[in-house]
Amino acid sequence: SQQGEEDPQALSIQEGENATMNCSYKTSINNLQWYRQNSGRGLVHLILIRSNEREKHSGRLRVTLDTSKKSSSLLITASRAADTASYFCATVSGGANSKLTFGKGITLSVRP
């Protein structure tokens, strides 16, 4: 079953603008991860934020986590046409054999 729910489902922006994508989940988690998928390809891991962290940065990516609201956001600054892809949040709950549970994904289009 899916845990994360991203919004918006689709986002179209101009190159250079910032893109903000949100993810909400239902149960308590160990960590939350964001992945990117280019059309017809596998997933690329972008960033992981643990349940005791509130914000993380990686290059042009900024992720926040609010465990009280069970939500996370992914901000891509100064977007590029190459950022066009689907973005998924995925949560990890449980112990050593924990598994990823993916949201439905957000389709981001960056217009050149």
Place this chain on the structure above:
Amino acid sequence: GAVVSQHPSWVICKSGTSVKIECRSLDFQATTMFWYRQFPKQSLMLMATSNEGSKATYEQGVEKDKFLINHASLTLSTLTVTSAHPEDSSFYICSARNPSGGAAETQYFGPGTRLLVL
């Protein structure tokens, strides 16, 4: 590092035949691999967790006799779709955990295999 490959990248087969998909971790040993299925414009659905040297753990609703998983070595897991039917057409993606590099929770994904059953 942490590269995962899949073979083949795409396959077309006739209904009733069996198809084997390989997932390899190229530069690390993966005791645990995962198999996902993705329909067009939808999310990834976990099918099963593959553990080296033991039986796979299947998710609810996934037929283990239809989707045979073998994790014979620390770098190879195979998914065999037996007696494939058109409804099995999908994008199959594997992933592997790298327990000795990066965050243990991070999974590294293969490029996927597109299966079309005629």
